[in-house]
Amino acid sequence: MDLLGNIGPEPTSYWQAVISAAGLGVWDYDISTGEKHYSRRWHEIRGLIPGGPMPQTDEEWYDIVHPDDLAIARHYTTLINEGRADEVSFEYREKKPDGEWVWIMCRGRAIGHDAQGRATRFVGVDTDITAMKKTEDERALYSKQLDIALTVGKIGVWQYNAKTNSVHWDRRLRQIYGLPEDLDPLPRDIWERSIHPDDLEMVLERTAWGQSSGEDYDLDYRIIRLEDGVIRHIRSRVSLVEDAPEGLSFMGVNWDMTDDIQRSLQLEEAKREAEERLYQLSLAHKELEYLSNHDPLTGLHNRRSLRSYLSQLCPDGRPPDGTGFLLFDVDRFKRVNDRFGHAVGDEMIECVARALTEKLTQAEIIARTGGDEFLAVIAAGTGYDQMVHLGQAVIDHARSLTRHQGEEMTVSVGIAMADKESSVSDVLTWADRAMYKAKLMGGAVAALA
Template sequence: MPDSVAPLLLPPDVLHAMQAMGCGYWQWDVVRRQLQFAGAFYRPFGVFEQPPEQVHRYWDSLRHPDDAGRLKDYLQRVRAGFEENYASEGRIRDLQGQWHWIASRGRVAERDAKGQPLRIVGLTKDVTRRRKQQEELQAFNSLLLQAGRLARLGTWELTPNQGIIYWSDMCYAIHGLPLGAPLPRHYTSTHVALPWRQALRDKLTDCLRFGLDWSMELQIVRSDGELIWVRAHGEPVVENGRLQRVRGVMQDINDYKLAEVQLRQSEEHFTRIFQLVEQPMGMVHCGDGHYQYVNPAWEALTGYSAAEAMGHGSVELGFFTPEDRAQMLAALGQGDTLSNYEIKLRRRDGQVRTLLQSLRRLDYYDEPCWLFSAQDITEHKQRQEQLQHLAHFDPLTGLPNRVQLAQRLQDAMAQARQAGQLLGVAYLDLDGFKPINDRLGHEAGDRLLIAAGARMARSLRSSDCVARLGGDEFVILLPGLGTRSDCEHKLQQLMQRLATPYTLDTERVTITASIGYTLYPEDDADADTLLRHADQAMYQAKQAGRNRFHGFDALQARSQREQQAQGEQLRQALARGEFVLHLQPQIDMASGAVVGAECLARWQHPERGLLSPAHFLPAIEGTTLEIEFGQWACAEALRHCAQLQRQGLTLRLAVNIAAQHVQQPGFTRALRALLDGHPQLDASWLEIEITESAALYDLDALTTELTELRQLGVRIALDDFGTGYSSLSYLRHLPLDLLKIDQSFVRDMLTDPGDLAIVQSVIGLAQSFGRQVIAEGVETAAQGARLQQLGCTLAQGYHFARPMPLDALVAWLQHTSQGKSAD
């Protein structure tokens, strides 16, 4: 540790002088490694608050780390005596943490006998501002150099006697010369293209003689012989009152000049095309909308010359309304293009034209503009409207045609649904038109159609619609109706107007109308179906005598549709095998023997479960499905017979077949084919029950068919005897084996004398004609006992057994047989 040292004291005058100079005095004891400072300069750094022996270490701690490393070797050389003078610059941190650039200058003040430095003294000054200025100047110069390189801008100087005395690096590059190459002594003759030599000499002469600045663009010849464009500027330099030299800049503008030439050529080409193109085109300023340029086609379109349009806008000239122009710009939005925007333009003469206008944003001489083109589609629009009218209106009467009617009908249906009102849809056909057309000719007929159509249109409200479908057929739409009477009242008025005589040339003719109508949504059908329903109703009006109207019965039609839908559902169920047969035993009450079973159909519905015949037979009766169902029942009954036979059981099965099915040609042939499929079965095991609920019209044909069936061995029964068109001729002519007493008579025979009398009569008739008889619906033992007293021993009903599946019947038969054996 070095010994303590007394503070460094200087005369007051010296201190004042240093303070005025912004300096501080320092003394460095090299041997003892101590620093002493004097002057207010050092107060911001806190050196006077440090113990004297710590000042040197403290001052070193204030140095910037980068500077400490940089000055380390230099300070060692100073201490070793290799440097007579000391000079350094570095950064020192003050008590506020701010860095200051300080410059220290000193020299060796005392040496020992060997010449080694003992004491070095010097001054320190804050050079922060100078360093900052130097850095800014250096940065600025760097930017200038970079800008010069980017702008290809070089500097030069010349004197009257020596010529060029200085070129910047960029001047070398512009001329294609390597850096450091000898400067040209005769620059104008060597590097300036011939057309510009004299002009440059004149500029230089005037500058040297009169002190004038000058600028010009010229072509120079590079070292490789290439001609390029440059822009040169020079100014005189006056020193000691005399013009000594000229200095200036030179910029490579070759690319700019070439682009300028290309732009000029493009503009000339554009202008020529612009003038020649047949499509109206022009340019308007984006800001104020004023025309900047228009071509002759635009002049022809608008009626204004280019001179009249320049400096004015389209709204100002009356081409567009302010609203139309605003809508066009709104359609453009934030984009730069707009294609085929339809807009109306009013010409100078007041004529309105329809245009398709397109816009594209571009810069025209650095001004934002819209390049526009217009296509006059007025004639095309008119033709399109004519075609549109022809596509939607009848060319003869001018009334809406089928296409227009379809659209209006859809709209009217939606409005009726929304408003909760009725829509009348009427189909009208002119009565007596054809004879008039044939007698007076087609031209007169056309005039009659035109007049009739006009009368109908005048008779209706503005919200109504009358359309011609063709010929003498029309459709009328009557929206906003409250009741059916409202519709019929309007149709009555229309018929009265139509019936007023017409004058065709010299002849007066009269026509009437037959009208069919329907009301939506009472008739909740689609548009095509509504027209079809109205047409059907019109046909009924014709059939009823013409000159009248007839309403479509939507409820009846809906019922028919539901029946058709149910029939289709049943047809699909039959195809999917959802129908099954349940068997109800038939009993000989005298012996208790099971003599047969009746096959009763059930529907195994996939969602509703097992359904009785009441759920599907009414929908089948009288339809073609009834025949398919009968064929299925016969086939299924034979299949059950075969299964019973395989289990050692012999049982006759009865199948209900509709009379119309039996009367179908080929019924016996079809049944024979089914029997042939089961050669092991005896035909007598099958019994056909003919339903007697409908009249058997062709008795002879039926007799022939049943006779053939009996010849096969098939038994014949007449079902529900006494409920339908019973006739003794049936018993006399038909080859019957069995009569079935309907359960409706059996049910109340014990309490209703009338039913009992019918039961007695049927049993008596059967016995008289030698037929067997069986009673249906026997539910009590008393009913069975009374039937036996009357001579009927065969019966079926819940008293004996309910209808059951085949497997259940087999089990029931086995149980019944075991019970009898036990007896």
């Protein structure tokens, strides 16, 4: 099934390519009928084959949801089934046929409601976020390992003896700073010379405080390796050591954080890009929803949107007594198209739509129902005289907007009003007859049913 349909001026294949490029699995659930449709990508995420075996009921689906995620899956499924949700967004794990678990981000929105406001239809997209979750787990594990290394590791160890004013660097620390292993003794100022000029004042002040207070302290700073001029990011943990034979000394552990910082920056950039991508997808979803309910040329509601509105206005098929239906049809539109071409014809249609929008500000809905046909619904309480006045205002305004090379576009309008016994179909039929009556009168007039 084509889940995208005719959603805009671009071909369906265009939107299919957009959804495919985003790696989204599309699903469509008609709550009132129980009918469900899924895209090919939706199946691929789960390791399923379209048309092949898959869970048929919610309970069968719960059997393959990870036990830790079952509560949230049941919660949102219940909300959707009972029509109590307009939007859902949650993450869960589902077992594939090969036994592997796939992490899924599920996002959905109601696109249909009944008279009581309950959702009757949901559409949504599923995203495979397994790789992202794996990265999060790996980062958590790495953080734990790093914490252990900070506590007991012997990486990049140095020791300074205050009594003898001597310093010792181990082999790994020399490698970090780009110094030869056989450089002995170390120049007294080798450390200060290696610190990045922008960080030197901060590091020296912090070091002086630590030595005077005798408390442990941390340092984060940059060095410029003497052997190649490369900038590295260093983290240091310094502790006071009491050693009777040697006197007061300080011991520190350094480790090179450059790669971690770069990865962190890359992750931040990836996160920013992911957030931007999600934002763009959100905009695309909103645009798709708008396009599915509006005429691309005029921006007015389309037939689909009109049907949805009427189903909410008239749950029993009968509009409220006194509701007005104004059916507009462009006079001699084919002649304009034939004489000036479709581009001018489109401009004329846009002008008529503008006239409708500007003069029928109190209309509940204005829809383009055909190539040159429009319908406006006026709330109950507006009498025939006022509706005739409104129709004539549109006729006059459309005429003033649509003059082209001596040719002016006019519209005819048929007006009908619902009574206590009439159905939507009845009132539309009456309005249609009235509109043709206006045509027989020469057009550019408003006729009553």
